[in-house]
Amino acid sequence: MNCNALLAARQLGKTVTAGDESLTILHDIDFSLPAGESLAIVGASGSGKSTLLALLAGIDTPSQGDVLLDGVSLSSLNEDGRAALRGRLAGFVFQSFQLLPDFSALENVLVPLELHGTPAAEARARHWLERVGLGQRLGHTPRQLSGGEQQRVALARAFATEPRLVFADEPTGSLDTATGERIADLMFELNAATGTTLVLVTHDPKLAARCSMQLQIQGGRQGALHVQSMPDGWPA
Template identity: 60%
Template sequence: MLESILAVSKVCKSVEDASGTLAILRDVDFTLQAGQTVAIVGASGSGKSTLLAILAGLDRPSSGQVRLAGQDLFGLDEDQRAAVRAAHVGFVFQSFQLMPNLTALENVMLPLELAGRADARTQATAMLQRVGLGERLKHLPKVLSGGEQQRVALARAFVVKPALLLADEPTGSLDHATGEAIMDLMFQLNQEQGTTLVLVTHDRALASRCERCLTIQAGQLSEER
């Protein structure tokens, strides 16, 4: 039996606004096994990114439980959740989220350095070579194309060999051809490392590349068969 890496139980998220209480997520339940790939799809504003933030422990649910790598995320304090994220989770964002004053190499080295890895430079260099940026190590993000910046972001996410990769609209800022190349690379790296991938997207063609597809509608999650 495969190990469960992520278990979500009866997660609800509500916020207060001028008109009263707005329910963003309602009783979300699902479990992911190690190495699975899952897409979360839904219309803009359906709660996809909110759910992703909760899965990472970056946002708190109003109720419910998230267990990541066997730990109850919201039974931990903020520092403990940060430690769990550092140990188990990688992120890829639509807007790349690179540090603008760091070179490509320094951006990829950063999570390794934070983890106290003495081989940070060697590992980061190898990963940038793996994503086709061996000649761009010393370049700042501002002189890289969008596709190159997202390759740096992929290298940064995968260099720590995360158990879980959370990707939020990773091709949203890229043209179609570049986006296709980035997703090919993401799935290759994911398969090489055996990472569990959670991909938030509005792109049904992209979602179909995942083993499972979960849809959010009116705050409720359903699985397409």
């Protein structure tokens, strides 16, 4: 195991039960992701990509194996411990945007900042909304924003806490191609500018190709791990 890994999965598996039957939806996932890199988890619908993202982010618990986030074993933490770690290290972007519907754009970005007691939260939230091009739409609620604009708010929210890691679940999945591309551009631009590590779930090969690593999931099993460019001395 590489001790410089920001995120690592160790023999990770997930089994669900429905009635008397149990179904294993993830088997023996095992990889490490160094800080500053970007990882695309790819696979067909129902292959277990989103389940893997949930396990990696600590919003779901594995049936087997463990996840190490910044060297901390998630299985050693309870739900509140995992929440604290997420709050300290991670940002999120979702396919369905997941904005609070009654909050304005500015207020949505403020939520994680105020939750963690970040100083000068409002100035920082304004800065990030300006950075994603929504400086003029601060007071608008999600209902008054287009899908692309809503995802920009979600990006601002994800990067505003200056996380070391951003998890993105199909970030362009609900957008048309052109808008999706602009959102992807923005996300990778922010990622590069801040040096954040990115974990991205997508079924879009073009989007996946923009990541430095690609992890193929097929029927819940780990396929090939493609590494396009790795830091010196990093074993694939």
